[in-house]
Amino acid sequence: xxxxxxxxxxxxxxxxxxxxxxxxxxxxxxxxxxxxxxxxxxxxxxxxxxxxxxxxxxxxxxxxxxxxxxxxxxxxxxxxxxxxxxxxxxxxxxxxxxxxxxxxxxxxxxxxxxxxxxxxxxxxxxxxxxxxxxxxxxxxxxxxxxxxxxxxxxxxxxxxxxxxxx
Amino acid sequence: xxxxxxxxxxxxxxxxxxxxxxxxxxxxxxxxxxxxxxxxxxxxxxxxxxxxxxxxxxxxxxxxxxxxxxxxxxxxxxxxxxxxxxxxxxxxxxxxxxxxxxxxxxxxxxxxxxxxxxxxxxxxxxxxxxxxxxxxxxxxxxxxxxxxxxxxxxxxxxxxxxxxxx
Numbered sequence: 001x002x003x004x005x006x007x008x009x010x011x012x013x014x015x016x017x018x019x020x021x022x023x024x025x026x027x028x029x030x031x032x033x034x035x036x037x038x039x040x041x042x043x044x045x046x047x048x049x050x051x052x053x054x055x056x057x058x059x060x061x062x063x064x065x066x067x068x069x070x071x072x073x074x075x076x077x078x079x080x081x082x083x084x085x086x087x088x089x090x091x092x093x094x095x096x097x098x099x100x101x102x103x104x105x106x107x108x109x110x111x112x113x114x115x116x117x118x119x120x121x122x123x124x125x126x127x128x129x130x131x132x133x134x135x136x137x138x139x140x141x142x143x144x145x146x147x148x149x150x151x152x153x154x155x156x157x158x159x160x161x162x163x164x165x166x
Numbered sequence: 167x168x169x170x171x172x173x174x175x176x177x178x179x180x181x182x183x184x185x186x187x188x189x190x191x192x193x194x195x196x197x198x199x200x201x202x203x204x205x206x207x208x209x210x211x212x213x214x215x216x217x218x219x220x221x222x223x224x225x226x227x228x229x230x231x232x233x234x235x236x237x238x239x240x241x242x243x244x245x246x247x248x249x250x251x252x253x254x255x256x257x258x259x260x261x262x263x264x265x266x267x268x269x270x271x272x273x274x275x276x277x278x279x280x281x282x283x284x285x286x287x288x289x290x291x292x293x294x295x296x297x298x299x300x301x302x303x304x305x306x307x308x309x310x311x312x313x314x315x316x317x318x319x320x321x322x323x324x325x326x327x328x329x330x331x332x
Contacts (some may be wrong), residue, residue: 022207022254029207032200040189040197047213050268088188102216 013026051098217264287324
């Protein structure tokens with residue numbers, strides 16, 4: 001290799017390290033998704049404030065879904081939830097949706113305590129629908145994989161907005 | 167085709183439509199990312215509550231970045247921000263990070279108003295570092311693409327935690 005070619009290589013190496021995209025020491029990561037596997041084709045709100053805003057402005061009920069990545073009950077529900085076409089379509093067309101792994105500061109979102117998985121509906125009037133419950137008296141907002149039909153029924157209840165009931 | 171084969175086809179079609187993953191009427195979407203292009207290799211907090219929790223528990227400063235997808239100033243800053251290897255590495259190793267498109271209910275995050283792009287640092291003691299500002303007196307927490315060096319200097323300031331200054 002000539003001296004000129006060697007210089008060129010050095011310059012190219014220097015340039016490439018300057019403009020190289022950052023890669024963590026531990027190796028390249030898969031970018032985080034907002035859906036976290038609960039429906040990759042759905043449009044998720046990022047925060048509760050954002051969810052409330054969308055719910056009001058679109059006049060659609062908000063579903064808030066609390067879960068944890070290392071909770072086997074959450075993971076089991078997630079699989080059924082993501083695979084159910086009717087549920088996914090209804091959420092996409094008629095709901096504003098938010099999934100959270102950290103509790104908010106709003107105590108209304110934990111009517112009977114903080115646990116996962118837990119699904120709370122909020123009316124566009126910003127009223128938490130504490131009346132829409134699952135089948136477990138000790139964890140009223142919990143759902144198991146077998147409860148998807150009940151969840152679909154509860155979604156129908158949430159779609160009957162409070163204002164129209166007045 | 168025999169009657170048996172025709173029945174089999176019908177059953178398969180019925181099965182595939184039952185188990186088909188949901189696809190929106192408007193066509194398949196690209197799943198939303200938490201980074202929104204500000205650093206796909208970084209680990210982003212989803213909400214302010216989550217960011218504060220990580221900041222306290224890891225004793226690292228939190229950077230909160232307000233932006234909008236349809237704001238050209240945000241988009242111009244994003245490009246420089248995502249491409250700067252030093253900035254991305256420092257954020258990954260020494261910061262907790264959060265990008266938001268909707269304002270939170272915490273007024274401390276808008277010391278001189280709500281505008282984008284806006285970058286606010288929060289100390290692990292949960293004190294908003296209103297003292298760490300950019301170069302524009304009318305929008306003290308705004309940065310332009312040319313201000314990346316200043317932003318890096320401000321990140322160094324944020325890394326000097328308030329507790330150690332007492």
